[in-house]
Amino acid sequence: MKSMRHCIFHSSCLRLYPLRPRAFTLIEVLCVLAIIGVLAALLLPVLSRVRGQARRTSCVSQLRQIGLATEMYRQDWDELPPHLSRLNETSVRNAQLFVCPSDAERGQYTGNDYIEGKIYLSSGVSYEYFPQWELPRLAGLNWYQSPPNFGPGKWESLTPYVGCAWHWARAFDAGAPTHDSKANGWELILTLGGSVRKIRIEQRLLQFTPEQYG
Numbered sequence: 361m362k363s364m365r366h367c368i369f370h371s372s373c374l375r376l377y378p379l380r381p382r383a384f385t386l387i388e389v390l391c392v393l394a395i396i397g398v399l400a401a402l403l404l405p406v407l408s409r410v411r412g413q414a415r416r417t418s419c420v421s422q423l424r425q426i427g428l429a430t431e432m433y434r435q436d437w438d439e440l441p442p443h444l445s446r447l448n449e450t451s452v453r454n455a456q457l458f459v460c461p462s463d464a465e466r467g468q469y470t471g472n473d474y475i476e477g478k479i480y481l482s483s484g485v486s487y488e489y490f491p492q493w494e495l496p497r498l499a500g501l502n503w504y505q506s507p508p509n510f511g512p513g514k515w516e517s518l519t520p521y522v523g524c525a526w527h528w529a530r531a532f533d534a535g536a537p538t539h540d541s542k543a544n545g546w547e548l549i550l551t552l553g554g555s556v557r558k559i560r561i562e563q564r565l566l567q568f569t570p571e572q573y574g
């Protein structure tokens with residue numbers, strides 16, 4: 361007589377011999393869990409690296425757009441580069457442009473003379489603003505006052521204009537509020553000419569020359 365034990369094609373057979381899924385043994389379940397654990401351990405660092413890289417790419421793109429907005433501002437107003445929140449009133453529609461995706465404080469940090477934070481723009485500014493970095497201090501001006509003329513020590517289109525402090529490596533600035541462990545000591549810089557470059561963060565800005573761009 362023909363066996364119907366493994367027949368799954370006829371409803372009558374199923375009624376006679378209902379298929380029951382075989383239960384997993386404990387060892388099989390543990391094996392599957394172990395494999396999932398190993399895969400997760402392998403993939404998570406890759407995912408976090410990819411996310412970090414994506415944030416860095418958006419930061420570079422934002423810095424370039426700030427560079428374009430600055431150029432438009434200077435063509436319209438024939439002025440030296442303004443501080444960043446002023447661009448928001450004139451050449452930038454989306455204020456989120458001023459907040460780096462890696463900024464753990466979402467642009468609200470005001471613990472540094474060079475970063476506006478939320479003082480003039482409630483949505484915040486993550487980026488540092490450099491042009492005033494020598495003359496106003498000597499002249500007793502504050503950081504928010506008009507930027508100085510670009511005299512000796514400045515380098516036209518290669519002058520550091522805006523920097524992203526949120527890619528600082530803590531190894532070089534233990535007091536930095538946050539850091540990017542993949543920064544490896546480099547900081548992203550927007551130049552006055554609109555290009556995004558890198559400088560070594562351990563290099564003091566006052567001693568910087570454009571040959572040190574990475």
Ligand SMILES: [Zn+2]
Binds near residue numbers: 419420462524526548
């Ligand atoms: Zn950034």
